[in-house]
Amino acid sequence: MSRILLLQGNQAVVEGAIAAGVKFYGGYPITPSTEIAEQLALRLPQVGGKFMQTEDEIAGLGTVIGASMAGKKAMTATSGPGFSLKQEMLGLACIAEIPCVIVNVQRVGPATGQPTSPAQGEVMQTRWGTHGDHWLITISPSSVPECFELTLRAVALSEKYRCPVILLMDEVIGHMREKIELPDNYDEIPQAERKMPTCAPEEYLAYGCEDGSKVPAMAPFGSGYRWHVTGLVHDETGFPKGTGAATKESQDRLRTKLTDNLDDIVQVENYRMEDAEFAVVAFGGAARTAYEAVDMARAEGLKVGFVRPITIWPFAEKQMQDLAGKVKGILVHELNCGQYVLEVERAVAGKVPVSLFAKYDNESATPAELLAEIKKAMA
């Protein structure tokens, strides 16, 4: 049985978290993500979970990392200023491979910027925000039902690959209300299971990958497998190792545990692309404009399609290269001065023209505005 509801994107994230088995949230209130904290404060204890409003943004992700070490599925939510503060903890989660989900409902930045207006200015910060080379997954919903689905997926990916997963939203998606059909009973939703060691505790190498994969099994604190978490470069034992070889080996595994599995991780939606000669690329809130603009273009007989990266990082390299072989031109539309377009240009490598429709005036573009840009780019 299911129920049909009218929910905000932020509320759908909350239901996705509950359905995914999230049992801990630590965070700090910030517009436009606050509804996620408020609703989880209500919902988590109902399912035996715990909510904490922490003293600051840093502690928000810190408590999440701690709860994850203790075996709980854990998440936090924030927006630009808070996301900046979370970068330090994000790096720890990357190198220590602690599963966690961070929702970033983007607003206009930098600094306090425009707290209640939509933007997509954190595409590059999401990838490169914390210091040092590091690898993580970023996915971006563009509808309320997808907020639910991708929260489930974010939890599943973080548990499967033992890395932080960022659910990159924007004010439009967070605050927009849409119809959503939710199951009455979340018990039937498959739960992501963290890989547990199968060896005896005394044989456990915390970062040893006993099954030959690149993702080590993770025993919760208190389970009898005593191990060491560190933000220092470490070897398979989990203890610090200062050699160049150890650094390289660590970086290689942390990178390839994701890049070896791009088929599993990277999702891209194609809309009216079958016979398209020109493609719009957009994601998140900007995708809403693109569906409509492409329909309008089609109604005028223009062979335009829409490619929507759902996975922002790792970058949909192969999909963008394939796209360049299919169409005569690409228009990237994003709510910033041009961030994702840099990656598209790199992947396309001059094979076809790539243009940008950058919108950074606190408003989403209208479909008519985007259509005009499409026509300009096609001309």
Place this chain on the structure above:
Amino acid sequence: MSVMEDLIAKYFRPGRLPHIWCPGCGNGVITGAIVKAIDKQGLAKDDVAIISGIGCSSRSSGYLDFNTANTLHGRALPIATGVKMGNPKLNVIVCSGDGDCTAIGGNHLIHAARRNIDLTLVVYNNSIYGMTGGQYSPMTPKGSKATTAPYATIEPSFNLLALAQAAGATYVARGTTYHVPQLVDVIAKGIAHKGFSIIEVVSACPISFGRQNKMGGPAQMMMWQRDHGVLKAVWDRMDEEKKAEAIAAGKFPIGVLYENNDVQEYTAAYDEIIKRAQEGK
């Protein structure tokens, strides 16, 4: 084997010693005292988590055979809070230096204390940033020399325990690396206490603090602790004038300075929230 060798065999990780600390450093004494306190409390190793921040003292977690984490500078308390919330059965002990705990981690300190969450925080107070080579911390006594205060510090230091108590800590104690049996005792009581416990341990950094401040070698710095740490029972017998003289001479009380068992512990309080939520209240 000696008692300490037995404890090392039982509680330290094989192959992780020797430690990185300098000769004369108090960190080994404090870490040894934590292990003795855990042994005294009879805790199973699987039921103990040791969470540390960054700095010399925070390296302690890696040597110890428990559920351990050497996290980020100043951030041990939030991560320890998450561990405790994730598994309240764990006895969570936090090892933090004076810089880690009172400077970059100061906000986390007052809020962990305010919540009265059942963590045992051991502050390794050597009055200096040791790992980076002798910069002043919020616990460096005013007038001391440091590499970043070559003409002496003009900043007063925190009264850390008064700060923690005012913020809401329900167990407040102090020890030194000279008075070891007493130190073990106050850590053990802190572990047994259900609520936020803070134990400040006055320690010596002969290399990065002692040298700059002409305090002599490790033995002289130990004697300084002997001569300045005053047992709480003795301290309490002093009249106000004597106390003022002692404080002016740099003396401080050691022992359990405050304990309040009437404040509800945070994870226990949250369990009641879960019950209320599930009953729909």
